[in-house]
Amino acid sequence: MSNTLRLAGASGLLAILLTGCAVGPEYRRPSIEVPAAFKEAHQAAGETLQWKQAQPADELERGHWWSVFQDPTLDALEKQAMQANQNLRAAAARVRQARALRQGAGADRYPELTVGMGPTRQRTSDAGPQGGSTATAWRAQAGISYEADLFGRVASHLDAASADAQQAQALYQSVMLALQADVAQAYFTIRQLDAESMLYAHTVSLRRAGLDLLETRFHEGDITELDVTRARSELASAQSQALEAARQRAAAEHGLALLLGRAPSEFTLAAQELHRISIDIPAGLPSSLLERRPDIAAAERAVAAANARIGEARAAFFPQLILTGAFGYESTDLGDLLRWSSRSFILGPLAGTMLSLPLFDGGRRQSRVDQARARYEEDVALYRQSVLQAFKEVEDGLSALRLLDEQSKTQDVAAASASRAAELSKAQYDAGSISYLEVIDADREVLRHRQTGVRLDGLRAQATVQLIRALGGGWSQS
Numbered sequence: 001m002s003n004t005l006r007l008a009g010a011s012g013l014l015a016i017l018l019t020g021c022a023v024g025p026e027y028r029r030p031s032i033e034v035p036a037a038f039k040e041a042h043q044a045a046g047e048t049l050q051w052k053q054a055q056p057a058d059e060l061e062r063g064h065w066w067s068v069f070q071d072p073t074l075d076a077l078e079k080q081a082m083q084a085n086q087n088l089r090a091a092a093a094r095v096r097q098a099r100a101l102r103q104g105a106g107a108d109r110y111p112e113l114t115v116g117m118g119p120t121r122q123r124t125s126d127a128g129p130q131g132g133s134t135a136t137a138w139r140a141q142a143g144i145s146y147e148a149d150l151f152g153r154v155a156s157h158l159d160a161a162s163a164d165a166q167q168a169q170a171l172y173q174s175v176m177l178a179l180q181a182d183v184a185q186a187y188f189t190i191r192q193l194d195a196e197s198m199l200y201a202h203t204v205s206l207r208r209a210g211l212d213l214l215e216t217r218f219h220e221g222d223i224t225e226l227d228v229t230r231a232r233s234e235l236a237s238a239q240s241q242a243l244e245a246a247r248q249r250a251a252a253e254h255g256l257a258l259l260l261g262r263a264p265s266e267f268t269l270a271a272q273e274l275h276r277i278s279i280d281i282p283a284g285l286p287s288s289l290l291e292r293r294p295d296i297a298a299a300e301r302a303v304a305a306a307n308a309r310i311g312e313a314r315a316a317f318f319p320q321l322i323l324t325g326a327f328g329y330e331s332t333d334l335g336d337l338l339r340w341s342s343r344s345f346i347l348g349p350l351a352g353t354m355l356s357l358p359l360f361d362g363g364r365r366q367s368r369v370d371q372a373r374a375r376y377e378e379d380v381a382l383y384r385q386s387v388l389q390a391f392k393e394v395e396d397g398l399s400a401l402r403l404l405d406e407q408s409k410t411q412d413v414a415a416a417s418a419s420r421a422a423e424l425s426k427a428q429y430d431a432g433s434i435s436y437l438e439v440i441d442a443d444r445e446v447l448r449h450r451q452t453g454v455r456l457d458g459l460r461a462q463a464t465v466q467l468i469r470a471l472g473g474g475w476s477q478s
Contacts, residue, residue: 023151023318024311027159027304030380032387040398065473066184066465068279073272074187077260081183082176084261091175098161098168105161108154111146119334138337141328141344148323153315156308163305170301173294179259181469185462186256191274192458193249198273199454200242203447207235214436227436234440238447274454276408277461281401281468292472293390299383306376313369319357390470397467404460411456415449422446 066078082088117140124133149155211231217223257267327345331337358365425442428434 023314024156025307027307029300030303030383032384034387035391038391038398039395040402065468066180068468069184069277071187073269074184077183077187077256078180080260080262081179085179085259086261088172088175088179091172095165095168095172098165102158102161102165105154105158108147108157109149111144114143114145116141116143135332137330137332138334139328139330140337141326141330143326144324146323148321150321151315151318152311153320156311156315159308160305160312163301163308167298167301167305170294170298174298177294177469177473180473181465183256183259184465186252186259187269188274188277188458188461188465190249190252190256190269191272192454192461193245193252194271195274195454195457196245196451197242197249197271199447199450200238200245203238204235204242207231207238207443211235223436230436230440234443274457274461276457277464278405279464281398281464281471293470294472296383296386296390299379299386303376303379303383306372306379310369310372310376313365313372316358316365316368319355321355393470394467397463397470400463401460401467404456404463408453408456408460411449411453415446415453418442418445418449 064075064078066074118138120137120139122135122137147154211228214223214228214231218225218228253267253269254264256269257264260267325345325347327343329337329339329342330344331339331342336342422439422442422445425434425439429436429439
């Protein structure tokens, strides 16, 4: 065989080795049955649900979803949280870490080049052919090392690192969405407590005026001390409830300060009554909106990373080819180091072999493959569970808003009836037809119904925020 044929054969073999072949499983996103509409959506008679495979699209723009509440104070608080929240900054740092790891994994696709210079002092054995001579060798060399990705180990490692980086980005979006929702919910909690405090303040004012009137009548001998004592007790009860609302508001304000990245002593939110929130979030949303949830995207990227690591573990069963070489100068005299006659080179590893194939390791490599497969199955289950959880949260939000709307309407009727009953009982007491105890009972009912109405308004605001969060941060009528 001629030298030309040998060279061509060697070149062909090297090309095949460098090209390599992947041994990992091809990634396919796990299939999930996703309904085309939510349970709360109205279904026409005879209409059947359609099914589709989930395709996370968390990169879609959500915008400032909280602007639907048309509250400038909330807008300002959300902006502060995005700029200063420490948990969000930590999540952003984790994204940078994952991207750096991905960059490091990508570097394995390229050769590594090194240069160096220095002396080596060596003494040979007295029993050797050199007779125990001592010499100094000066070297100035450039080295190269490259692993040919024969069976996709490097590619699988890079795929896993890329999926990890995408997962970190999705988790960052999830932290951001959770922060935005937490700020909105904390804000509406404070507004609900403000409304309760105003209700208690009004009640305290009315009961204090009533107590003053009863004390005057008692001193004039028109009533007994029993009515005065009962009125004083009801006044103290309303004052105690007002203090409890103030305590809860202080704690809620401290929690909001933490979300804004500020110390509680540096943050104060002026009191403002909560107004009833009524935002029409359509129940017949297409289920594809759930694909915008970043937590679902993060779970899917974890599956992709686990799948790539199966290929990385499988590649350990196949040969590994590492190409190395060095070129430079070597001389016993530093002055002669850079002469052309001092040049030297080596192709191939300095020690060991260029192509290695493991034969026996007691099952270590197989255990790593089994571990990678089990991790993949775990991540698939978690991904599917995250989708089911997302649908539950949306269904909870839709049903909560529907029922709270009906409950608020019913509660308004109850509060109006209680107010009318209180007016009638006061008139009957003034006419001497009933005792003051019945007036107190009617007054308690008015306060109780108004408290319930305020709390329902707060729950409605909270449920609205929670539904928007469950939808991935917003929706579109289209």
